[in-house]
Amino acid sequence: MRLIDFKDNFPNEAACKAEFKLLREKSGIVCKKCKGKSHYWLTSKEMYQCKNNSCRFRTSLKSGTVMENSKMSYFNWFLMTHLICSTKNDFSALELQRQIGHKYYAPVFFMAHKLRLVMGKRDSIYTFVGSVEMDEGYFTHSNPLEVNEFTGVKEELKRGVGSQKKSKVLVMNSIIKVKPSIEKSKHKHNTIPKYLKMTVIENVKSKDLIKEITEKISEESELITDDNRAYSDLNSLVKTHTVNNVTKVDACKVLPWVHKAISNAKGKISNVYKGVSEQYLQNYLNEHSYKFNRRNFEGGIFIRLISACVLYTWY
Numbered sequence: 001m002r003l004i005d006f007k008d009n010f011p012n013e014a015a016c017k018a019e020f021k022l023l024r025e026k027s028g029i030v031c032k033k034c035k036g037k038s039h040y041w042l043t044s045k046e047m048y049q050c051k052n053n054s055c056r057f058r059t060s061l062k063s064g065t066v067m068e069n070s071k072m073s074y075f076n077w078f079l080m081t082h083l084i085c086s087t088k089n090d091f092s093a094l095e096l097q098r099q100i101g102h103k104y105y106a107p108v109f110f111m112a113h114k115l116r117l118v119m120g121k122r123d124s125i126y127t128f129v130g131s132v133e134m135d136e137g138y139f140t141h142s143n144p145l146e147v148n149e150f151t152g153v154k155e156e157l158k159r160g161v162g163s164q165k166k167s168k169v170l171v172m173n174s175i176i177k178v179k180p181s182i183e184k185s186k187h188k189h190n191t192i193p194k195y196l197k198m199t200v201i202e203n204v205k206s207k208d209l210i211k212e213i214t215e216k217i218s219e220e221s222e223l224i225t226d227d228n229r230a231y232s233d234l235n236s237l238v239k240t241h242t243v244n245n246v247t248k249v250d251a252c253k254v255l256p257w258v259h260k261a262i263s264n265a266k267g268k269i270s271n272v273y274k275g276v277s278e279q280y281l282q283n284y285l286n287e288h289s290y291k292f293n294r295r296n297f298e299g300g301i302f303i304r305l306i307s308a309c310v311l312y313t314w315y
Contacts, residue, residue, distance in 0.1 A: 001299040006082045016074035021061060023310045030064070033057040066118050066309040072107060076100050078306065080111055085302045088295070090272045090287060113283050114314035115305070120286035122308045123293065128174045128195065129218045133255045134225050136204050137262035138166045142275035167281050168204055170212055172197045173257040193257040196292045198265065198285040206233045213237050226251055261292070 001009075010016050029039045029048050034055040039048040048059045062068050067077055079100050083091055091099070093109040102108050142165075158164060175191040197216055201208050209230055214237060217223065222240040225231040235241045244254045252259045265288045269276055276284055294301045 001082060001086065001302045003082075003086065005299065006079075006086075006302075010075070010078050013073055013075045016078040017061070019078075020067075020074055020306070020310070023307055024061060024065070027307070027310050029059060031055060031057050031059065032064070064313060066114050066312060066314050068313055070111070072111060076102065077111070077309070080108070081115060081305050081309070082302055084112070084115060084287070085291070085305055088291060090268055090284075092272055113280060115309070116283035116286045117314050118308050118312045119290035119305070120282065121312045122305075123197065123286070123290055126195070127216055127218050128172060128197070129221055130194075131175050131177065131191070131222045131224060132217055133173045133175055133258040134213075134223060134231075135171055135251070135255050135258045135262075136201075136228075137169045137171055137198075137266075139169055139266060139269070139281060140165050140275070141167050141278040141281055167278055168201050169262075169281075169285065170199045170201050170204075170209070171258050171261055172216060173261055175257055189256055191257070193261075196261055196289045198261070198289050200282045200285065204228070204230050206230055209234065210237060224255065226255065264288070 010019065028037055030037055031039070031050040031052070034050060034052050034057065036050050036052045036055060038051040039059070040051060041047075042049050042058070045058065046061065048061075050057045050059075062070060067074075070077070080096055083096060083099055091112075093105065093112050096112055097105050097108040100108065173196050174194045176194055177191050179190070199212060199216075201212065210233070213223070213234060217238060219238060221238050222242065223234060223238045224242045224244070225234075227243050227245045231241075231243065246254045265285060268288060269284060273284070290305075291301070294304065297304065
């Protein structure tokens with residue numbers, strides 16, 4: 001949705017609140033006390049009241065949504081959602097604060113991360129079917145060095161993938177096979193990417209990977225990986241497991257879309273946020289994957305995210 005379209009559709013607080021109320025009623029309201037689904041709107045209180053005579057519990061418009069307990073206006077929530085969805089690039093919390101004109105940084109920061117949590121929850125309900133590339137990436141985070149609890153001295157950074165400043169991320173990218181191009185070019189592939197999932201994991205070991213693959217990939221899928229020893233016990237989880245014995249140089253040719261996704265995500269984090277903490281890394285990856293998976297939706301991504309905000313809480 002372009003900025004001019006947003007301004008026409010949601011010019012003020014009343015318009016945003018009316019749209020949110022419409023989406024809330026469309027998704028259905030469930031009573032927190034008796035789990036009843038029949039409610040009516042109390043105009044004087046601006047709350048829903050349960051029709052169960054023995055309950056009569058009241059539910060606010062924001063209750064049970066990502067906006068629960070938030071004092072921010074509906075217009076600010078809608079505007080921030082629009083800003084996040086309006087471009088392929090990201091906005092830092094400081095830039096979001098400047099754009100919506102809010103006095104304080106912290107509320108804007110947490111609003112953005114609540115939206116990113118909702119993005120992750122929405123994408124988690126889908127599983128991959130078909131051909132799936134999988135590999136791990138190592139993302140640098142900006143956490144301070146850990147202090148030894150006995151000596152009080154900061155520990156030295158390890159080098160390589162075991163560094164304390166590296167987070168392990170499992171990357172899955174479903175692909176579709178297409179006819180190879182007649183033109184000979186190193187940039188042409190016989191596959192195109194479809195959907196993406198990026199998950200921060202503690203260890204790249206078989207037991208951790210089995211859990212992730214069981215949740216995210218259908219048993220009828222084809223899994224394509226390199227020859228990492230952690231991937232050796234995955235045959236029983238999918239229909240076909242293709243292992244490629246490749247060097248670091250050839251990995252980008254055998255698993256092109258996974259490595260492009262890792263490269264793009266690292267570049268975005270480095271350019272926009274100048275580094276992120278380990279605590280919030282998953283949220284930034286949620287946003288990157290969510291927007292990539294809906295890259296062809298054009299203006300529809302905004303209303304889809306607002307609808308997801310109605311269905312999911314941030315906790």
